[in-house]
Amino acid sequence: MLLSAPAAWFLLIYIAALVVLFLSSLWTVDSFTGKLVHSWTLDNYKTLVENSTYRTIALRTIGIAAAVTVTDAVLAFPFAFFAARIAPKRLSAALFVAVLIPLWTSYLVRVYAWRLILAKDGILNWTLDKIGLGSVNVAYSNTAMWIVFSYIWLPFMILPIWAAIERVPDSYLEASADLGASGWRTFRSVLWPLAMPGVVAGSIFTFSLTLGDFITPTLVGGAGSDFIGNVVYRNVGVANNVPFAAAFAVVPVIVMGIYLFFARRLGAFEAL
């Protein structure tokens, strides 16, 4: 009751913004005068569908977002499990702070740091060389973006999983052992189903944050690393093609809508 008024106000502003976005995507710009032409047309969407470049860019964005999500889930789960169930209280608290501290530094500082690490003569190649593995050429590439995104969003994946695992009562795991289940069976049948909503909740963050990003591709990406956000950014301004930018911006909205629909069914919203 108390929340419905501010929530409705928030929804009004948020949804109104999305509505304006959608409506402007149905207009065009007069190339001669630079003014908006308020006549309804699907030309922008036609360009998106017909020109394979935009399909490539959209698929690349979604693909890397998915890769980052899977990577972070794989990295975060053992860490969260250790911190929530195995580590003693003191260590657990210290690990919690350790996970949060990178979030206090500037996003740009962290991305630039990775740029130095992955550079041709950076620490990564230096280390690989020292242990005799030669060098790799990951600087300014999609691989570099995948690594950087996975690092930056990892805290957002660790925290929901940690919370979900912590909520699993010890008694469940003990009961499972009493009934004769092995460690792996207990994990599979008791712990994982209860922790999974946390994984899905974390995945919402990593997926959506990667989907909308345009700064990391600019700094760490290579020749063919444009994301949806980069195209949107470049079409507003000198190019003066806000309707086209709006049309392309609708794509991640739709993708996230579908993602959230499935996330809700998997119980992510309770875990949050």
Next chain:
Amino acid sequence: MRIDLRRGAAAAAVAALAVGVAACGGGGGGSSSSGGGGSAKSSAGNLPTSIGQGEGQLNLIAWEGYTQPEWVKPFQQQTGCQVHAKYAGSSDEMVTLMRQGGGSQYDMVSASGDASLRLIRGGDVAPVNVNLIPDWKNFIPQLQSPPHNTVDGKHYGISLQWGPNTLLWNTTKVAGTPTSWEAIYDPKYKGQVTVPDNPIQIADAALYLSKKDPSLGITDPYELTEPQLDAAVNLLKQQRPLIKKYWALASDEIDLFKNGDAVIGASWPYQTNTLVADKTPVKDTIPSEGATGWADTWMLSAHAKHPNCAYEWMKWVSTPKVQAQQAISFGETPANTKACPIMDELAKGSCAQYHANADAAYFNSIKFWKTPIQQCGNGKNDCTDYNQWQQKWTEVKG
């Protein structure tokens, strides 16, 4: 509580839809609200004949480094105009900022040639009276009334500084001395080339093609018909596998060369000087085909709230001393020919380093940026505009 929230959400959604449609139908997008009306008013012979009393404040949109305390502090003391600078990182940002708040939020913008025509056509900037700027007479002729800021004889701002887009290479990794832009299209540098991430780069390809393939008939690299644009884009698509990264910031390119990720590419004198100062073995040159160049103009907003302070600023930054200070501080070339000796006073040899004393032949080999528009110089309207260049550039990068 849940039911209340759902009903509230539904009601809010319907209300939002209504608001959205009303807002769109009425005002239209903010991007072009200051349209032809604005420019018609201010160009109807309303040029001031003298600079009036300062308004006490000046709001600028500037490239970072264009409003250093070195020359802003004396300006504020002398004119009483307190300077508030908003830094923009790209031409796109500058255009968007200029249109905010109905165009009256900022008084001036230091626009580069790729954006200046967009601002003029959009009615966001007003003509200025160059007779009120005494140092305008001392500018190099090519920058007194260049096509990127002077339209139909009206000056939409004062040229400030400029720089060429040079060919930069690592002397230890590249054999010999490249003399042609052909070098950045050469497959032997696969994965080691870097060029700017800017659709205006298409003009560089067009400039190269204008000499390599005269049958295309390219005379102005910014006025390209569709077949000419396609030829330039094809060349760039062939270049794409050679590119390590399209650099967006000067510091990107400096990192690329320092770390050995790139060995050859298109650059600015600023990067060359920074890399050389850092002991990286690089050299730059203007190849035989000539080069494009960027030139910045201080433009006056069509709805400026502080026009007198704006004129004082234009006067101030055109003086030889400030031109020299800014040239050395940022790493660019002043428009004022009288700045050269002062540059050498401040930093020995800097005048020659930045080609501030170069001869007319050098300047004539530079094709300064201007926003591509449909109207070709020859009276026809079949040239491609920036919108199309932007789409093609996205295709090239892929």
